[in-house]
Amino acid sequence: MKTLLLLLTLFSLNLTLFAQNAPAVDKEKLFDFYQSQRYADAAQYLKSIYGEELNDFKTLSQIGYCFLMAGNNVEAEKFYSKAYALQPQNLPILFSLGSINNKRGNSEKAKKYYGEIIKIDSNNFNVYKLLANLYSLPTDSMKLIYLLKANSINPLEGDVAADLAEVHSAYQQYEKAYNVLDIAIKGDSDNLFLQRAKLPIANQLKKYAEVIASGEKLLKDGADAGVIKDVAKAYYYTKKYQKAINLFKLLEVQAMQNEATLYYTSLSYRALKNYAQAAAYTQKTIDEAISPNTSSYYSLLGLVYEENNQLSMANAAYKKGLQFKVVPALYYRMAVFYDTRLKQGKNALKYYNLYLKSKPSIMDDKEEIRFTKDRIAQLNLTD
Structure with missing residues (x-):
């Protein structure tokens, strides 16, 4: 009997000490932060009360949420990760960690957390939709798998239906794409986005x-x-x-x-x-x-051939560029090419004159213009 009384006394004393040492949160102050959407202030306030060495799942989640709403993904992940260590199968925590890593470009980590959600809840529409969005290419097989699963759970959801139709179209499976959109439109006949998405597919059919x-x-x-x-x-x-x-x-x-x-x-x-x-x-x-830059590309190709002493190929590339678009720089390049590489004065003179007639920029090309005029004068003298 004395032993039982002693244990009760010690238990009561511990409760009293815990109550005395438990952090006192000003709920009105915290509510004011939330109401005014000052989430960063709320997070810092909670950290100042509880510190960072926490083991309480609820408090860790609360601070993580505040940082997340404040846009501080680094701090949010830190607190959510601690909460995850305590409860690794908590769906809101897994969704939050997946979202944070997706925002930070860590798609592999996001896939990991979303994949854990599937193990817990294999019929969770939202996680399949999120996983599909992590694959940018419509021809990625995993994107198709996740979209098919999401669409099978909720065939009326417009975003997934449109994405799945796009993937089917990428594989030229237009009938499947059409049917997916048709079902979704029947569930939302006023959805203009879906109706617009259906038009090119209907044309294909x-x-x-x-x-x-x-x-x-x-x-x-x-x-x-x-x-x-x-x-x-x-x-x-x-x-x-x-x-x-x-x-x-x-x-x-x-x-x-x-x-x-x-x-x-x-x-x-x-x-x-x-x-x-x-x-x-x-x-x-x-x-x-034809790209407006095609002539410039041929000019570059000619220059590369010229620098490699493939002079006939350089000449052909320069002339090919002129077939697409006449640009002053190409005339100048050809004039210098005939002048210095092929030693063909008459052809050089022809292209120097064409360069000036093509009206190069007086400001940007003043050195080339001056050189051209000097060379024309010199070449005319030699004739």
């Missing part, structure tokens, strides 16, 4: 009437360039060439034309036997297809 009907409705909500292109292509394939041209020209007005849209415009004019416009748009297509 030759569902032109659907593209036109759906696309024309979408165009009433705004002249989206992608929608214009898809509807115009559908008009082209249904032989409504003038309607196709009208839409393709809207893209030109917005300076959003590309090689493909110009090509279809040319084909439409050809079908209407308007050969002048067909020729004009074919030339536009060619110009669009």
